[in-house]
Amino acid sequence: MRIGSNPEKFKKELETEIYHRVVIPVYIPHFEDYFKDALEIFKLNIHSLLKTCHEKTRITLFNNNSHSLVKEYLDELYRDNEKIDQVFHSKENLGKINAILSAVKGNLEPLITIADSDVMFKHNWQKEVEKIFINFPKAGLVSPVPNSVSYKYYTANNFFDAVFGSSKLRFQKVVEPSEMQRFEDSLGPEVSLFSEKHLEKYLTLSRKGFRAVMGAGHFVATIRREVFDKGTNSPAFIKIQGGVENKFIDKPNEDLGLLRLSTMSNYAYHLGNVTEDWMFEEFQKISENKPNSFTEYSNTNFLKTSKLKIKIGKAFRKILLSKFLKKKYFKMIGLDDGKNY
Known part of the structure; x- marks a missing residue:
């Protein structure tokens, strides 16, 4: 039986002062071979985040069937840190995207940062x-x-805004080439991502004097929640590879007419799966800094870009990056030699 009325029924709207959520899926099944240093890497990840995120932030940790000691550590983090307000445990490894979607769909924040558990955040x-x-x-x-090579991927709206909108494209000198090189190194010795030219200049988009780098990766990225709300509602049946992030993140962002950008300087590290001395040295620098202040970000509604404009953006990206125009166009916007860039 039921007696009386639940007082929550009369509260029509949910309100929160928190506007930024960080979601980190964690998968550490054991402590051998590939995962030998994984827990130590994750500790650098979560403690760097706790030291650098502002007070309008909350953190969700999703345990993708990790080792029992990892589960205990996550629960300990939840108990001891106000900013970590959600820890989810799954007895199956649901994969990165399903873990992210599980967290995102049940929260209200307009900005959602997704990050791998091997990311170290900088001040x-x-x-x-x-x-x-x-x-x-x-x-x-x-x-x-x-990332100076990411200008090619899912940036149709960037190109449309540069050609027909209020933004301008221009090559600029890379602010921190050594940090970009460090990112490539973190991917392993078999990966060659950047040429010498990529470490010298990157393509940037500017609006009213403010500049950002064209394109972005998503091992750590902040995303408008509309990308998740208006993207696909189906689950991901592939854990990591096979274009799963394209389907659930990249394509919805482009289909909504939204831009894909990065900061000019480097503000996070990809650590990989092996600890190195420099990581602890950089972490010590983070420890010495004061906590971040918040920007009073206010979520603004945007008019969804028409399918025609998105198609035009894709067409211009294809034309401008074609072998017939790319070299000439890139020289026109500040790259001395656009060949093989």
């Missing part, structure tokens, strides 16, 4: 990312790690 990462959302109202996905 001011959040402030610099949020500044891009403020200065580019149609930004949909922003990374704190610039």
